[in-house]
Amino acid sequence: MDYPGFLQRLHEGISEPSGSGRHKQIITFDKPHQYRECLSYLRKLKPELAGLRQVQSARLIRALIAPFPAGDRLGKYHNGVTVEEDTRMKIHAETAHIPKAERNLPMPWGVKQVRAYKAWPSSTGNRIRIGVIDTGADFQHPDLRHSLGRGINLLNRTMLPYDDNGHGTHIAGTIAASNYDGGMVGVAPRALIHPVKAFDYNGAAYVSDIILGIDWCVLNRVDIINMSFGMKSRSKALLDMVNKAYHNGIVIVASSGNEGKRRSIDYPARYSQTISVGATDKYRRIAPFSNRGQFVDVYAPGEKIISSWIHGRYHEMSGTSMATSHVTGSIALLLSLRPELGPAEIKALLKRTATPLRLRKSNGRSSISTKLGEVDAFRLMQEGTK
Template identity: 55%
Template sequence: MDRTAILRWLHSATARSVHGTRRRIVRFRQQSDYRRFLDIWSEMNAPLASLQTVRHLPLIEAFSIPVSLGEPDFAPILGEGAQVEEDTPICVHSTVFKPAARDKGIPWGVQQIKAPQVWSTTTGHRIKIGVIDTGVDFSHPDLKQSLGRGINLLNRSTMPHDDNGHGTHIAGTIAAANQLHGMIGVAPRSTIYPVKAFDHNGSAFVSDIIMGIDWCVRNRMDIINMSFGMKTRSKSLLNAVNNAYNAGVIIIASSGNDGKRKSVDYPARYPQTISVGATNKLRRIAQFSNRGTFIDIYAPGDKILSSWLRGKYNEMSGTSMATSHVSGAVALLLAHRPGLSPGEIKSILKRSMMPLRGAKSFRLTGELDITRMLQAAER
């Protein structure tokens, strides 16, 4: 590993404009190579702003680096011990949305999974949920009691304020706590820690997600809600998901909205996650939802009313919305039975789901039912 060549290359990388570049994730087969590269990177006297263009991913001992479109292959500079992959763009999972008036009472999805029946037993108290998304509306009256500080990965000096709406919607379904004047979520006494990895368009890179997972592991989240996905596999993302799983963090991921029968998006496709499909009010699989053997469980995801920006409410559809119902349910379970591993929780969910209407393979797939879930946890 040529120290001078790498320093020159890193300096040119930090000087690049974001336009006309793509990102690459560089991992190392040997920890000694990673340590050497880390030392070289740490030596740079570049300003903090430019250092942030080269992203350090300590959870997987890697870096994300911008590369000019016409630039020759830089792998020879790094030596044979380096593995390079595309830092792929990734998007939040939701379909159409429309403004909605607040619905009196408990949202239909929260009712359908039978959350209210167990609130006398568990409300998710003290369970920490990292929501890697677009941020959250901290001023929303239904969320004020339900939020931790979280982190803004796009601008570390500011709070993770939502400039899209998707993250606020997810947070409301999981943990809104304003039943008298607003809405109530599945686990109203759990705490959401918003991890802003997505911009106002609902777009991010895999490296943003890895940094989000790293933050969640370091800050001891019990659950990570991942209402997003991509079509291509990423070894770096799998590595990060694996490390979180081995640390005991439950990762719940949306399957995607392509209506596919034999495929789901990543990271939901990884076996270390709980992959979620969407159902409608008739307890049938929603038309847009991916489905099939890669789905672990289904939950309400069609025309879901939840919190929105500036204290408002919106109706959204998508496997994103289904995922937030499952994250809330797992919070209820963990508050009731602390210490369950990710594998045990997935097993309990799969043992306790309700058969779906109209599903041919009804024994292999089903919808979330929280009363049955808590009963299964006792067996």
């Protein structure tokens, strides 16, 4: 392969006026030696070809990520590489507002419902590291002072992953808030969250930023990755990166989506390497907005969840995003005591220890499901430590 020619074409495409539209493209190399050689030339040519300074690398899946004119697929240079058009995805949360009973704390109803407090005498998630790929986190929030570790801002690597949306802070609070004096407490209050800011203030991100976020989580040896977002289309590059994390022993928890679908869920939750999560209400019924069906592994509280918010505040949100954070915190409680457990073992334990759901019938009555369950943090820890 003509690597200098390939990189020259990449530089020219990046440097072209963007009147026709510009999208990032994910360029994956089929063979390790091709990727290594191309990286070597990339380092040499960057000083003289300014466009190449915008190229990012995802080493775990042998990929380069570059902004490129829409519709240009790098022509003859396809031999030995796979080029995938980058796509956008959104966070999985519905309306957000400041509730009237804003201080219905310190323990929100979801944390009570999963029985996390019963596990705390044995485990609070101590030293479990969680990568939350989201909108960032509010580092000044009093409930998160002891819960946030080093992270990364993929939108501006010179800045800390500060949250300018609120969604990431909300997720962080449910997982690991630890303000026992006047604030709120999350499912695993001694776990450590590493905020990975991939989403902008509108709650939108590119697949390529998710890939780079997972790459960072693997290289920084987190134990769990929380992914409260999704999209309708599948991405081979994202699947490859999820696979890398899975085979590195990282538990990946992903939300199913909020369209109320009965037979389909969003990606990446639909990948079998993840633990896919649907949302329930206070009565252990599937929330009307939650995607459901055979691809959902477990359900968790996701309707009218109060948690931390930017500027030191609290908001109420609904969505499978909120459900996912309850499952992530529950897994952290178990992993703190059994760090050797792998992703497949944890998924099986979650299903086995879940509390049966109530299903709505057409006549208005409800029945108990024998197949669908809501996460039970206490029972998960009990069974997982036998």
